[in-house]
Amino acid sequence: MTQTRTRSTFAPPVMEARRWLEGVSFPDDRPLINVSQAAPVDPPHPDLRRAMAGAALENDAAHLYGPVLGLPDLRAELAGQISRHYHGHVTAEQVAITSGCNQAFAAAISALTTQGDEVILPTPWYFNHKMWLDMAGVQSVALPTDAGLLPDPARAEALITPRTRAIALVTPNNPGGVEYPADLVRDFHDLAAQHGLRLLLDETYRDFDSREGAPHPLFSLPDWDRVLVHLYSFSKAYRLTGHRVGALATDPALLAEVEKFLDTVAICPNQIGQHAALWGMRHLQGWLAGERAEILDRRAAISDAMPALRAQGWELLGLGAYFAYLAHPFDMPSDELARRLVPEAGVLLLPGTMFMPEGDAAGKRQVRVAFANLDRAGIELLFGRLANLPFS
Incomplete structure (x- = not known):
């Protein structure tokens, strides 16, 4: 097969992770917790959407x-x-x-x-x-x-x-x-x-x-x-x-x-x-300040929830903005762990191998949690699942 520009690199990690969901069902009492992508899932502020609609309807140049x-x-x-x-x-x-x-x-x-x-x-x-x-x-x-x-x-x-x-x-x-x-x-x-x-x-x-x-x-x-x-x-x-x-x-x-x-x-x-x-x-600067305060509170919730994970051998390597970066304690590479978490824990996250050079030993112990779409209750639920994994 001819080497091309696109074949010189790997598949998009978020899209690859989404494919792990294919064929997996999640019961009502344990829905999927998706912390794989750093993107807000809520739509823009209603007033902003109205402004966008106004631009579309009234500003011909916008098209x-x-x-x-x-x-x-x-x-x-x-x-x-x-x-x-x-x-x-x-x-x-x-x-x-x-x-x-x-x-x-x-x-x-x-x-x-x-x-x-x-x-x-x-x-x-x-x-x-x-x-x-x-x-x-x-x-x-x-x-x-x-x-x-x-x-x-x-x-x-x-x-x-x-x-x-x-x-x-x-x-x-x-x-x-x-x-x-x-x-x-x-x-x-x-x-x-x-x-x-x-x-x-x-x-x-x-x-x-x-x-x-x-x-x-x-x-x-x-x-x-x-x-x-x-x-x-x-x-x-x-x-x-x-x-x-x-x-x-x-x-x-x-x-x-x-x-x-x-x-x-x-x-x-x-x-x-x-x-x-x-x-x-x-x-929307006032509204954005409120959004920032909410993200910082979720960051604090990660810190509050970490003792239960530390007791199981996890480490918090980095925390801020939308992300918690963790080292896991299991005797398996992080890409294998991430795949197993989907059916066995109802969690979708990205392994550290997706953020490291191929073969890097550190990446095999690390995972990324993009927590911006989880409130405090969701963070507690996520960390509860991670703290009670049946792996050794």
Whole structure:
């Protein structure tokens, strides 16, 4: 079989996990608990849906091609929000709107790399980043993290070669949940600047960071856009996953290269989704604060429920945003465990093997729980099932 771009990488992990459900029935007294995907299942706020309907009915331009880099008003609104939140200075010309944050990453990689280049990814990594690098012909250079799932800049520096083009970080992290300290993010920025690299900083989950205020100082640095490529998503904040609206902030010269990719792949971002994101940013900040508080409470519920799992040998490696990252105690690899959990416990989660290089021993002991769609009662039920597994 001919090797192609898509055959160079693995099957989409969430789709693979869903196939484990085929042929399995779940009794009424033990329904499936699905913690496999980090996406809200509830629809957007009713007022936001009404605004979307209004745009569809009353704004003829919303049904036509729009600017490749996104609606000017949305670019300006996001630039202003970033400037306020991070105490920096960002202009609309430094912002592009994309068809989701995954496309923002793909566009940035396409603008920064060519065949055979390298990008450093901390492990456990976000699998879609790894998949795109594979399909782009770019080598993913694994950077193992420490016991707290934090990457080490010194260790990253040792991995830099003449083919290295960027370092990619995700904070709050997917899959680990950990929030990278501000000093650590700054150290990676300085490392990238010293070596003429770009720092790709994916902050898809920044709206659910437990810290108040700016989580890092990068936007306040002079000429921040010469090193930083900032990635963001409206999907989680405003429940717009199906409308595919993300963003990228960096220097206008790089955005001119990004525009070539975006124009070729999608021509323009989803128009209705962009109007929704703009309306949400202008009208739903109070509601979003409540959503954040609820996620933080669910995070606290994970901490409250951990003693029962620790007693069975589980470890909590990382916790934050939508994720709990756990080490299991069983004498089997995590991919086998994850498959067995479906029929034997009514739980669908992702194994650590999906976030690690093939054969990595650490991934075989780890699992990811995406808990954002479980309330406290659901979290207690999940942890009760995990604490009472019949495995040894």
